[in-house]
Structures are given as C-alpha cells and as structure tokens.
Amino acid sequence: MENFTNETIDTSQLPRFEEVPMTPLHRSYWKVVLITWAIVFVIGFTAFGLAVAFIEEFKDNAVRVAVPAIVGVAVILLMSYVSFRKKAFAFRNHDVLYRHGIIATTTIVIPYNRVQHVALHEGFISRIFKLATIQIFTAGGSSSDIEIPGIEKEQAENIKQLLMGKIQKEL
Amino acid sequence: MESNFNVPQRQSAVGIVIMFFDTIQQYARALWPILVVWIFKFNDINKWALFGGTLLVLFGIGIIAYLKYRNFTFFLDDQNDEFVITEGILNKTKTTIALYKIQQVNIKQSLLQRFIGVHALEVDTAGSKEQEVSIKAISHRLALDLKAKLLDNETKMPANAVAENTVSQTASDEKPFIDISLLSLLKVGITSNYIRSLGLLLAFFFTIYDNVMRFSNQGYINEDQFNGYVNKALIMQSIGILVVVLFGAIIVINVVRTMVRYFGYTITRQKGSLLLSFGLFNTKSTIIKPEKVQIVSFTRNYFQKKMDILELKIKQATAGEKEERKQAVEIPGCNAVERDAILKLLFGKIPQKGVMLQPNFRKLVFAIFLAIVLPLCGFYAVALNAGEDFLQFNWIVPVYVIFALLVLCFGFRNYRLFITGDFIIKQSGAWDIKNEIIEPQKIQALAVSQLFWHKNADIGYLTIHTAGGKMSFELGNYTVIKQYVNLWLYGMETSDSNWM
Numbered sequence: 001m002e003n004f005t006n007e008t009i010d011t012s013q014l015p016r017f018e019e020v021p022m023t024p025l026h027r028s029y030w031k032v033v034l035i036t037w038a039i040v041f042v043i044g045f046t047a048f049g050l051a052v053a054f055i056e057e058f059k060d061n062a063v064r065v066a067v068p069a070i071v072g073v074a075v076i077l078l079m080s081y082v083s084f085r086k087k088a089f090a091f092r093n094h095d096v097l098y099r100h101g102i103i104a105t106t107t108i109v110i111p112y113n114r115v116q117h118v119a120l121h122e123g124f125i126s127r128i129f130k131l132a133t134i135q136i137f138t139a140g141g142s143s144s145d146i147e148i149p150g151i152e153k154e155q156a157e158n159i160k161q162l163l164m165g166k167i168q169k170e171l
Numbered sequence: 172m173e174s175n176f177n178v179p180q181r182q183s184a185v186g187i188v189i190m191f192f193d194t195i196q197q198y199a200r201a202l203w204p205i206l207v208v209w210i211f212k213f214n215d216i217n218k219w220a221l222f223g224g225t226l227l228v229l230f231g232i233g234i235i236a237y238l239k240y241r242n243f244t245f246f247l248d249d250q251n252d253e254f255v256i257t258e259g260i261l262n263k264t265k266t267t268i269a270l271y272k273i274q275q276v277n278i279k280q281s282l283l284q285r286f287i288g289v290h291a292l293e294v295d296t297a298g299s300k301e302q303e304v305s306i307k308a309i310s311h312r313l314a315l316d317l318k319a320k321l322l323d324n325e326t327k328m329p330a331n332a333v334a335e336n337t338v339s340q341t342a343s344d345e346k347p348f349i350d351i352s353l354l355s356l357l358k359v360g361i362t363s364n365y366i367r368s369l370g371l372l373l374a375f376f377f378t379i380y381d382n383v384m385r386f387s388n389q390g391y392i393n394e395d396q397f398n399g400y401v402n403k404a405l406i407m408q409s410i411g412i413l414v415v416v417l418f419g420a421i422i423v424i425n426v427v428r429t430m431v432r433y434f435g436y437t438i439t440r441q442k443g444s445l446l447l448s449f450g451l452f453n454t455k456s457t458i459i460k461p462e463k464v465q466i467v468s469f470t471r472n473y474f475q476k477k478m479d480i481l482e483l484k485i486k487q488a489t490a491g492e493k494e495e496r497k498q499a500v501e502i503p504g505c506n507a508v509e510r511d512a513i514l515k516l517l518f519g520k521i522p523q524k525g526v527m528l529q530p531n532f533r534k535l536v537f538a539i540f541l542a543i544v545l546p547l548c549g550f551y552a553v554a555l556n557a558g559e560d561f562l563q564f565n566w567i568v569p570v571y572v573i574f575a576l577l578v579l580c581f582g583f584r585n586y587r588l589f590i591t592g593d594f595i596i597k598q599s600g601a602w603d604i605k606n607e608i609i610e611p612q613k614i615q616a617l618a619v620s621q622l623f624w625h626k627n628a629d630i631g632y633l634t635i636h637t638a639g640g641k642m643s644f645e646l647g648n649y650t651v652i653k654q655y656v657n658l659w660l661y662g663m664e665t666s667d668s669n670w671m
Binding site for chain 2: 139
C-alpha cells in the first residue's frame with residue numbers, strides 16, 4: 001500500500017487509437033474478391049442463359065430481368081470495392097485495431113490480454129495469391145471476434161506468432 | 172462428518188426412480204407417433220397383448236434405469252483438481268472438468284425429486300454447452316458438501332486467474348441477508364411485465380379464435396347468425412369490458428407467474444459469493460461469484476419507484492450468445508437498500524453516476540421517423556388503395572401518434588451514459604427505466620462506429636463487448652467517446668486485472 005499512488009491521468013496525453021496509421025489489405029485481395037464474385041456471376045448468368053434458351057415464357061421477359069441484374073452486378077462490384085478499400089488493420093504494442101464498413105465505418109479494438117485464441121484461415125482462392133485470413137477470438141462472443149482477410153501468408157504467420165507470444169506473456 | 176468425494180461414488184439409490192421416469196420421458200418423446208397410433212387403435216388391439224407389452228416395456232426401462240444408475244459415478248480428483256464423471260451403459264463417457272473452470276453449481280429440485288427427497292446438482296462451465304454435467308439424484312447434505320468442494324477452488328486457480336477485486340471475505344453466515352417477502356413479489360407482479368403477459372394472452376386468444384373459426388367453417392355455427400348478434404353499440408361496450416378483463420387477466424397472470432417462479436427468494440452470503448434460492452415447485456439455487464459477474468442491471472418504472480421495489484439482473488460470463496438470456500440471474504422485488512447491499516458485495520462499492528453523455532437530437536428524429544412517419548405512410552398507402560373501408564380506422568392515427576411520441580420522448584430523455592473511473596452505467600427505457608452497470612476491466616473489446624453523414628455532426632456509436640453480452644450507446648459525441656475508449660484501453664492494457 002505504501003508505494004501506491006493514484007495520479008490523475010491526463011486523458012489528452014493518452015495514445016489515441018483513432019490516429020494510428022492503418023495498413024490496408026493486400027492489393028491482391030481485391031483479385032480474390034473479384035474472382036469469388038465472378039464465380040457467383042458465372043453460375044447466375046449460366047442459369048439465366050439456360051432459362052432464356054429453354055423456357056418459352058422467359059424469353060419475352062428476358063430484358064426486364066437482365067437490366068436489373070446487370071445494374072445489380074455493377075452495384076455489388078462497386079460496394080465490394082469500397083468495402084475492400086475501407087478495410088484496414090493495425091497491430092499496436094498492446095492491442096489490435098480493425099476498421100471496416102461501407103456506410104457505417106466501425107473500428108474495433110481488442111487488447112491482447114483479452115484474446116482467447118488466434119486462428120489462421122486460408123481460402124481456396126486466397127491460397128493462389130498466397131493470402132490468408134487471421135481470426136481473433138475473445139470471450140465476448142461472435143460479435144466481438146474479428147477476421148482480417150487479405151494478409152500475406154508469411155506476414156499472417158508472423159502476426160499469429162506475435163499474438164500467441166503476447167497471449168502467452170499475458171498468462 | 173465430512174463427506175468423502177475422492178473415491179468414485181454413485182447417486183442416491185432412490186435415484187433409480189428418477190432415472191426410470193427420465194428414461195420413460197426420453198423414450199416417450201422419441202416414440203410418441205407410435206404411441207398416438209396405439210391410442211387411436213386402442214379398441215382394435217388385443218388388450219392382453221397390450222397389457223403384457225406395456226409391462227414388458229416398463230420392466231425393460233426399469234432394467235435400463237438400474238444399469239444407468241450402476242454405471243453413473245462421480246468423484247473429485249484431488250491430484251489434478253478435476254471433477255470426474257463416468258456414465259453410459261454401452262457407450263461409456265468420461266467427463267472431466269477442471270475445478271477452476273467451474274462457473275456455477277446449481278442445486279435444483281423438480282416436483283418428482285421433491286417427492287422422493289433428492290436433489291439435482293448441475294455444474295456449469297465457461298466452455299461449450301456439451302461439457303455441462305448434471306447429477307440427477309443426490310441427497311441435500313451431499314449436494315451442499317459437493318457444491319462447497321467444487322466451488323472451493325479459489326486457491327487452486329492458476330496464479331493469473333486470481334481475481335483482483337478485493338471482495339470483503341465475510342465468513343459464511345447461513346442466515347439469509349436478503350429475504351424477498353410475498354408482499355414484494357405481489358408488488359412486482361402488479362407492476363411489471365405487462366407487455367410479455369399481453370403477448371401471452373393474445374397468443375392464447377388467437378389460438379382460441381382460430382379454433383372457433385375453423386369450427387364454424389365446418390358448419391357447426393352459422394356465421395351470419397353469429398355476426399348478426401353483434402350490433403354496433405354492443406361492440407363498443409364489449410370492447411370496454413374486454414379491456415378491463417384483459418387488464419385484470421394480465422395482472423393475475425403476472426402475479427401468479429411471479430409468485431410461483433420466485434416464491435421464497437432468499438439471498439445468502441457465502442465466502443464472498445451470493446447464494447440465491449427460489450421457486451415454489453422447482454426450487455432452484457444458484458451461486459454468483461463476484462469476479463464472474465459481467466453486467467448488472469436494475470430496472471424499475473414509475474409505480475415501482477413509488478413502492479420502492481426494483482428488479483435486479485446479473486449477467487455472468489457465458490460461452491455462447493444463445494445462452495445469454497438463460498444465464499441472466501434475476502432478483503425481483505428488492506428495495507434500494509438491498510440493491511445497494513448486493514451491488515456493494517458484487518463490486519466492492521456502490522456505483523456512482525459520473526460524467527453524463529447524452530445522445531444527439533438526431534436519435535429522437537430518427538426514432539420518430541422509424542416509429543411514426545414510416546408506419547403512417549404505410550397506413551395511408553394501404554388505406555388509399557383499399558378505399559373507404561380502411562379510413563374508418565382513422566381515429567387510431569392520433570392515438571397512436573401521441574402514444575408513440577410520448578414513448579419516444581421519454582425514451583430519449585432517459586437515454587444516458589454515465590462514466591466514472593470504476594463504472595460505466597447506461598440508463599435507458601421509456602417506462603421501465605433500466606440501468607446497466609459495467610466495470611471497465613470487464614471489457615473484452617471496444618468498437619466505435621460512425622455513419623458517413625454523421626462525420627460533420629461529430630456523433631457516433633459506441634459498443635462495449637463483455638463476456639456477458641454487449642452494451643451500445645448510440646449517437647453520442649464522437650470525440651468524447653473516442654477519448655473514453657482510449658482511456659479504457661489504457662486502463663485494460665496497463666493492468667493485469669482479470670475479467671473472470
């Protein structure tokens with residue numbers, strides 16, 4: 001108790017999470033997103049093409065379906081690009097920051113001493129570009145877990161090691 | 172005499188009866204279609220065969236119950252500090268629980284168990300749901316002993332897991348320090364949960380109405396005749412009566428529900444933990460350890476304020492979100508003094524409201540848009556298309572608008588976030604005013620978010636995640652919110668304070 005002091009903290013002098021320079025996702029990750037969507041679109045348009053070819057009643061309405069579909073594709077691509085650009089992360093000494101969101105931009109901060117475990121996830125397409133996703137879990141349930149996609153495999157391994165080290169040390 | 176749990180032991184022998192009924196229930200649930208068929212064909216089946224068959228089945232179940240009882244053992248492994256349970260007749264399962272992971276030990280008693288005079292003991296862990304363990308038949312003394320043993324693991328925790336908060340270590344005194352009287356429960360029943368009971372009642376009435384209509388469509392009741400009975404004046408009168416009856420029914424349901432559920436609610440202090448026990452038919456007892464508490468909230472409305480009662484809810488660390496509701500422990504009908512005593516035991520001091528954060532007026536505007544403007548637009552869109560018939564309900568509009576406006580305005584006025592060094596308190600609600608209390612060291616993650624059109628107004632959202640659920644504050648001053656986030660992060664990262 002003798003050595004215990006309790007000075008007032010100057011809140012303006014605290015490190016600010018909002019001023020941390022954030023690292024954007026790897027450039028190749030955009031290609032991953034594009035390819036994923038391309039697969040979906042190819043399946044969708046094949047179904048559409050087959051419908052036009054084989055269903056009589058569908059032929060007359062084809063244009064009416066096609067125009068919104070194309071607009072939809074454009075909107076989806078635009079949205080996923082904005083979403084890709086918005087996503088960014090930063091690893092500080094004591095916590096990890098992840099920013100995401102198109103309309104509402106959310107920044108979530110998890111201190112390392114609250115991390116329960118870390119997982120590395122490699123998608124099928126991501127693997128082609130040597131990218132990986134880092135998943136960080138807390139005890140706060142799924143709403144407070146984060147998934148950072150589009151990190152180079154090697155870097156992701158390093159980050160995972162770093163996090164594991166931090167967790168170990170906290171224990 | 173100290174009970175010895177170090178050697179594997181079985182449940183109480185009368186537990187076979189519990190096992191028997193449990194097994195019957197299990198099979199009945201699995202085989203009910205066949206049972207239904209049997210019941211309908213009751214007359215066609217040979218009575219003797221049926222009788223013999225039933226006897227045989229019951230005998231079989233009896234044997235299974237006995238084997239289940241024989242094969243179920245539990246013991247405390249002192250070397251590894253584990254609680255070990257083995258069960259299963261053909262497929263053996265061995266469940267091992269590290270003692271320091273045990274969150275809660277509940278002692279329950281169902282009606283059947285009450286007749287036989289045994290108790291059930293359930294062990295809750297922080298892990299997944301499958302790990303939960305229950306002993307179905309155990310004598311009360313043994314249950315209490317085992318519970319004490321299971322929870323007496325503070326010293327055996329790994330060094331990091333020792334809670335930092337200094338809870339006053341009062342010796343276990345068996346005398347309950349809070350005893351919620353029948354009168355308090357009556358007050359709670361009268362003043363709360365109107366909406367939930369209304370929902371129950373409506374569901375009930377709609378089911379009946381639906382059945383009556385189906386009945387009438389089959390030609391048992393002549394619909395024209397039925398409709399002709401009711402004239403306009405009678406409708407108004409019966410609506411009035413209906414409202415009164417409905418209100419009365421709601422209160423009666425509430426009172427009965429509260430009484431049955433919380434009958435004989437006592438809170439005992441036990442080595443710095445709280446021991447709750449309550450229930451008329453199913454006596455339930457739960458232990459709450461202060462260091463595992465994540466969110467404490469208390470709710471009261473205007474009437475309850477006048478009567479000096481409130482409802483306290485305690486959320487503890489959970490494994491999944493699905494269990495969140497189940498895990499919240501409710502203490503109904505305590506007064507302000509008792510609340511402060513409980514809070515003091517849980518937190519070490521009584522939370523004070525400090526710096527106040529208010530939401531931006533846009534929160535009210537947006538709420539009005541969502542709850543009033545949109546539904547009205549919908550109503551008139553339908554009314555204009557459907558024609559005159561619909562417009563006769565026009566009188567509902569001003570009633571609804573005034574009601575909704577009142578609710579929203581009060582809700583907005585009560586929506587506040589209070590911050591002190593030790594506590595974050597969120598106040599919300601229009602009628603039932605709720606105060607949620609979180610300690611900053613229990614935070615798991617912090618999220619701030621802002622809609623792009625709110626950038627200039629400098630307002631945004633704050634979400635605080637804990638292991639017992641999350642708490643959000645909407646449209647507060649963004650600069651201030653970020654400042655507090657930095658402060659809380661600083662606090663969490665510079666100390667080894669434990670959240671569990």
